Amino acid sequence: MGTAVRVSGLTKRLGRTQALAGVDLRVETGRVHGLLGPNGAGKTTLLKTITGLSRPDSGSLELFGAPFTRGVLRDVGALVTQPGLWSRYTAVEHLRLHARLRGADPALIPRLLADVGMADHADRRVSAYSLGMRWRLGIAITLLARPRLLVLDEPTNGLDPVGMRDMRALLRRLAADGVAVLVSSHHLDQIAQTCDEVTVLVGGTVRFAGPLDGLAWDGDLEKGFFALLDRG
Numbered sequence: 001m002g003t004a005v006r007v008s009g010l011t012k013r014l015g016r017t018q019a020l021a022g023v024d025l026r027v028e029t030g031r032v033h034g035l036l037g038p039n040g041a042g043k044t045t046l047l048k049t050i051t052g053l054s055r056p057d058s059g060s061l062e063l064f065g066a067p068f069t070r071g072v073l074r075d076v077g078a079l080v081t082q083p084g085l086w087s088r089y090t091a092v093e094h095l096r097l098h099a100r101l102r103g104a105d106p107a108l109i110p111r112l113l114a115d116v117g118m119a120d121h122a123d124r125r126v127s128a129y130s131l132g133m134r135w136r137l138g139i140a141i142t143l144l145a146r147p148r149l150l151v152l153d154e155p156t157n158g159l160d161p162v163g164m165r166d167m168r169a170l171l172r173r174l175a176a177d178g179v180a181v182l183v184s185s186h187h188l189d190q191i192a193q194t195c196d197e198v199t200v201l202v203g204g205t206v207r208f209a210g211p212l213d214g215l216a217w218d219g220d221l222e223k224g225f226f227a228l229l230d231r232g
């Protein structure tokens, strides 16, 4: 065990919006940590900051116990924006190319395709893929480098119920292997079935952080979540 992500007092202004207003977050290795919050709460901004896509205005960010440097991103897998894919390439071609670029083992490819439920579509071009299939391939590419921290922004977007179930199982399996997983979602049920801890952001500030049980009210997660939002 250990702390994969430690964020303290993070602030970020975007235009006239204070997207993050002093955010603290801790993600432990071997755990799935959920990031919840209404539209515009600052979830994507926070995930972009943690993965080096956006610079904070102030606050501190440590990954794996050391201050953030770009070098540490070697150990971070992230899917925070749409995956960059070439429409004329197949899934296997994408994975072979990325394996070569990153020095990853191409022998991993069949297992990764199976993990994301894309084994049957491995030789089809991306131009024929649905949104959910593009996400699945994006995640497979991300996992090629065997990240110690995996950051996903709404990974169940566009997934069908089977895809959601498979995604939950994949995230739990990765955590069992010691990966720290940080995942944002609007789906409370997905968070409930997948996450160990949860952080709720509202208006760029943390309203709740702790074990999932602590968010529920009378054993009801949705009730607890809405009560938190209503607190103003």
Ligand SMILES: Nc1ncnc2c1ncn2[C@@H]1O[C@H](COP(=O)(O)OP(=O)(O)OP(=O)(O)O)[C@@H](O)[C@H]1O
Binding pocket: 014, 015, 016, 017, 018, 019, 037, 038, 039, 040, 041, 042, 043, 044, 045, 046
């Ligand atoms: N490029 C930008 N310029 C100005 N404001 C921005 C920009 N990007 C985001 N914002 C604002 O920053 C705030 C946080 O946005 P962010 O995308 O981080 O929220 P979110 O929690 O991910 O929302 P959603 O659930 O809708 O994806 C919002 O008020 C948003 O309007």
